[in-house]
Ligand code: SF4
């Protein structure tokens with residue numbers, strides 16, 4: 001069976017925004033040249049023959065300009081007919097112009113953007129004016145037929161306003177994808193904004209309840225993904241799968257990294273597209289070996305955990321980037337993952353037990369009815385939508 005390849009292209013690490021908790025932008029970062037785009041396309045054509053998804057990420061990828069995408073999209077598509085590629089783009093939308101939207105719409109590119117809730121909450125952590133600029137870009141994107149979903153970063157501060165934030169997404173009809181703020185590797189106070197694993201776990205359970213309460217009104221992507229992982233008993237998103245070897249990022253200079261989160265960190269370069277490295281060549285790099293050691297480490301460290309098949313120790317970046325590649329543990333969000341996976345599996349077990357298929361309730365009484373849909377109903381909805 002073919003294993004899909006996910007390539008993240010980082011046209012620049014530059015970004016016009018200045019979010020307080022951001023760890024991934026670099027002032028004055030160059031923009032990828034068209035020559036590097038061509039070399040990336042050439043490398044991809046010779047690297048495996050699996051279907052490919054290409055996500056443009058940053059920094060802020062729209063800084064590259066409409067002309068960049070007008071040339072890059074056909075260049076990357078050429079000769080790849082039977083492999084996609086399927087494109088996606090993650091942006092703050094500030095540079096979304098009608099011209100840019102037309103170029104992206106021609107390739108039906110789904111847009112992921114970032115908004116952290118209502119204006120006051122969002123701007124308190126992403127900077128004054130962020131909300132207004134992103135919403136202006138959102139309107140332009142929608143007017144040109146682009147699909148936009150939002151990632152909401154919950155910080156140590158904003159998690160105290162989770163009800164208000166959820167309501168904002170619900171009222172505006174936005175799909176919600178949650179991202180927990182990570183400790184910054186570039187700040188003197190790395191934990192200043194970071195969401196603790198305990199708070200993250202509580203937040204996931206809260207969102208599970210809300211997703212069930214408002215089923216059909218809002219999609220909470222993380223909850224869908226977590227339920228899908230439990231139900232299918234394997235990781236269906238990168239955090240809960242062995243991402244190494246099937247996900248790569250290409251930085252502005254053509255450097256190949258294990259994922260966009262490592263771009264700009266020289267010790268994580270695995271090769272460069274200009275050299276057309278094969279899988280064997282990349283496997284010789286220290287970065288590849290460190291990533292694969294994590295996979296082996298998880299097999300031992302999580303062996304006793306009942307969720308190992310669909311958790312796989314979480315995200316290797318979270319686990320090993322803060323310790324300079326040294327493996328000292330699994331993803332620090334482990335308590336959050338355990339909490340939500342326990343919650344989903346316990347509820348599923350209870351629902352199975354209470355199901356009318358199991359016959360009458362205790363002492364011959366009629367089976368109890370649940371006041372709201374349960375996890376199984378949500379899973380059915382997810383499966384039917386696919
Ligand atoms: S390192 Fe983490 S974020 Fe990157 S692909 Fe792997 S699981 Fe996903």
Ligand code: SF4
Nearest residue numbers: 302305308311313334
């Ligand atoms: S929940 Fe924790 S212990 Fe269990 S597999 Fe995930 S990271 Fe490992």
